[in-house]
Every structure is written in structure tokens, then in C-alpha cells.
Amino acid sequence: MIFDTEINEIIKEEFKRQNENLEMIASENFTFPEVMMATGSILTNKYAEGYPSKRYYGGCEIVDKAEVLAIERCKKLFNCNYANVQPHSGSQANQGAYAALLNPGDIILGMDLSAGGHLTHGSKVNASGKVYTSYSYGVDENGYLNYDEIEKIALEVKPKLIVCGASAYARIIDFERFRKIADKVGAFLLADIAHIAGLVVANLHPSPFPHAHIVTSTTHKTLRGPRGGIIMTNDEELAKKINSAIFPNLQGGPLMHIIAAKAVGFKYNLDESWKTYANQVIKNCKVLADELLKEGFKLVSGGTDNHLLLMDFSNCEFSGKDAQIALEKAGITANKNSVPNEKRSPFITSGLRLGTAALSARGMKEEEMKVIAQTISLVLKNLNNDEIIKKAKETTLKLSENFPLYKDLKC
Ligand code: PLP
Numbered sequence: 001m002i003f004d005t006e007i008n009e010i011i012k013e014e015f016k017r018q019n020e021n022l023e024m025i026a027s028e029n030f031t032f033p034e035v036m037m038a039t040g041s042i043l044t045n046k047y048a049e050g051y052p053s054k055r056y057y058g059g060c061e062i063v064d065k066a067e068v069l070a071i072e073r074c075k076k077l078f079n080c081n082y083a084n085v086q087p088h089s090g091s092q093a094n095q096g097a098y099a100a101l102l103n104p105g106d107i108i109l110g111m112d113l114s115a116g117g118h119l120t121h122g123s124k125v126n127a128s129g130k131v132y133t134s135y136s137y138g139v140d141e142n143g144y145l146n147y148d149e150i151e152k153i154a155l156e157v158k159p160k161l162i163v164c165g166a167s168a169y170a171r172i173i174d175f176e177r178f179r180k181i182a183d184k185v186g187a188f189l190l191a192d193i194a195h196i197a198g199l200v201v202a203n204l205h206p207s208p209f210p211h212a213h214i215v216t217s218t219t220h221k222t223l224r225g226p227r228g229g230i231i232m233t234n235d236e237e238l239a240k241k242i243n244s245a246i247f248p249n250l251q252g253g254p255l256m257h258i259i260a261a262k263a264v265g266f267k268y269n270l271d272e273s274w275k276t277y278a279n280q281v282i283k284n285c286k287v288l289a290d291e292l293l294k295e296g297f298k299l300v301s302g303g304t305d306n307h308l309l310l311m312d313f314s315n316c317e318f319s320g321k322d323a324q325i326a327l328e329k330a331g332i333t334a335n336k337n338s339v340p341n342e343k344r345s346p347f348i349t350s351g352l353r354l355g356t357a358a359l360s361a362r363g364m365k366e367e368e369m370k371v372i373a374q375t376i377s378l379v380l381k382n383l384n385n386d387e388i389i390k391k392a393k394e395t396t397l398k399l400s401e402n403f404p405l406y407k408d409l410k411c
Helices: 005-020 033-039 061-078 090-101 147-157 175-185 236-246 256-270 273-294 320-329 357-361 366-381 386-402
Strands: 082-084 107-111 133-137 161-164 188-192 214-218 229-233 308-312 335-337 351-355
Touching: 005 386, 033 256, 061 082, 061 229, 061 256, 082 236, 090 161, 090 188, 090 214, 090 229, 090 236, 107 147, 133 147, 147 175, 161 175, 175 188, 229 236, 256 273, 273 308, 273 357, 273 366, 320 335, 320 351, 320 366, 320 386, 357 366, 366 386
Parallel strands: 107 133, 107 161, 161 188, 188 214
Antiparallel strands: 082 229, 214 229, 308 351, 335 351
């Protein structure tokens, strides 16, 4: 046996980093130990190209059971008829959904990246904006989706597909209204709920079903499962197209260990306790938003309905990048983010995205959010004061120690 001291050290170092810092990147979470056990299991050894009972290799009868379980739990969770649990990531789930619905050159309409959309929703630097002819919609001056404006753009560009869903949008998405727009222009509707899936399954955000023709998601953000993607629909014909768009069109062998881990994650999502967690994520985010507003900061849309918020430094001398760097020194991990009508470059930005899913997974509640908001405020008002940043680091370290991560886990 070769003991890899280098990688072992790296894992230990990362374990320490995750334990000692406050993780506020809105797309991250701390998954369950049982999910990690499945991802580290011998299921990684098995090739299983195809779908349950229709594989290209022998010896798949047992992994078939894992995939069937993942599919059944996914369908139950999202209350839909068909699920494909094979996409390796959220991006590949979207790519698969597009391949099922579109031909190269077809027109898609998605949310602009700088307004809070995702790269895969038609950005020109992504395959979705290269293979398809992409147009985008943004948010209004208050930071909200303006459905009349989206309808106007849709009538103009006549998309074959409208994509809704976002990476940095703090408000409820009206899927029903999106479907009305799609129907008016004869388009398909795809809802990418990668960010809000964990809230949707707890009935804390309206479901994209029955409105969207196809729903995609990641499993590792608010759902708190393993890193991966899923695609769902209620339409039998579309389900067949989705399956062949993923395999053999896009992917080869499915990651059976990850599919098993998705099933484990879904079991947690289906449990009664899930609602309590998801509810706490939102409560925490609202408190964080309220406290930051009290401290005089501006938030895009003026607050939040979900697990994230977007601070707006457009009128500040410092940028999103400055804020990210200073907070990192104080033990708070977050990411700079463009804001609507961004004036700075995407490498600098005027925003900071903060999320509460990971801290809530550690057991933090409203009281801790108040301390964190005050610490963020202190750091941002004293960006160049090393003494104050050092004090802030002591506060975040103490919080981290009070809510240790993976208490019984040795790495
Ligand atoms: N869709 C949305 C809305 C996202 O925010 C993301 C990731 O941030 C993705 C898709 C892509 O997921 P992945 O990073 O797994 O490819």
C-alpha cells in the first residue's frame, strides 16, 4: 500500500480551513458523513454505461438498485414523473437538457450572468452561448425580475427555450409567470433550481413543477448532497430525449458512487428534519440581511427571500474584490460578485454574495448571524486596519470553535 502523505496533508489542511473559517459562499454546503461514505465507496469501481436494466456491461444488477433508488427518491422529493440522476454536474445537466430540446443555432433566452444568471444560461464564453444563439434578460432598477420586460424580450427574440433560475438572485422566482411567457411565444421552459432546490423540496420556495417542461439542479448546494447534477420532467417523450442526451450523447460511464450518494442525500431531504434545516437557512439569511441593512449597507433588491443575499458596493470606494480579501483575512469566506448594471470588471466587481446554507448546516442560528453581520460590517468599514481585522478573526474563530464541523470524523 502506498500512503500518500502529500494528499493526506492537503486533506487535513483543508479540513482545518473548513473548520476554522465561516463558509458563506452561497453555492457551498457541508454534506452529510453518510454521503461522503458513499462517495468514497467501492461503487466507484463499476462501469455501468446505459440505464438500469439496459446496460452495456455485465455485473450491473447491484448498482442498478442504487440508481433505481436514487431515481425513485428524486421523483418523490420533487413530485415529478421522470428523473435522470446521471449528470456529473449542474453544467452537464443543463447541457443535457439543451441537447434534448434544441438543435445548434436555436435561440435561447436566459438570465444575464451579471444580473445573477449562470454561465450555462447562454453566456457567450460558455458552450450554451456558442452552440446556441443566446439572448438575455436582467433585473429592474430595484433588483427584481421584471416579467413584463422579459415577456417583451421574448416576443422580440422568439426563443425556442426560456431558461429561468439563477446563481445570485435573492428573491422568489415566479415559475408560473415564466410559463405563461413561454406559452405566449411557443417556447419550452427550463427551470434551473440549482441554488434553491433545498428550499423547494421543503416547500419554502414555490416548485417549478408543473410549470417548467424540464427542471435541472445540482445536488450539492442547498440540497446538501454530493457534488452532481439531476434532470427532471413530467413528460414521457422529453424524458426519453433527456436520457439519450446524457448517455450516449454527453457522458460515458455514470459515477455510480455519486449516484448512490445522491440517493443518500435525497433520503435526508425526504426526512421530516429537512424542513427545520431549510427553514433555518432562510431565517438566518433574513437576519443577516436585516443586520447588514441596519449597519447602512445596500443590498440588491433590498433584502432576501432565500438562502443568499447580494451586497452592493456600487457607491463605495472599495470593490467586491477588496471586501472578499479583507473578509478572508477575518476568517469569513465569500465571493465577489457582479451586481446589476455593474461598472467594475468581472475580476473586481461591486458586489459580494453571501449565503447561509453552510453555516446553518453547522448549527448556527439567528444570534450567530447577528454577530457575523456585525463582524462583516466592522471589517468592511475598516478595510485597511489590521488590528481590527485581527480582532474580527478572533471572533470568527471563536464562533467556529463553538460549532465544530464533523465532530466525530477523523481524516
Ligand atoms: N446552475 C446554476 C444556477 C448554478 O448556480 C450552478 C453553479 O454554480 C450551475 C448551474 C452549475 O453547476 P456545476 O458547478 O455543478 O456545474
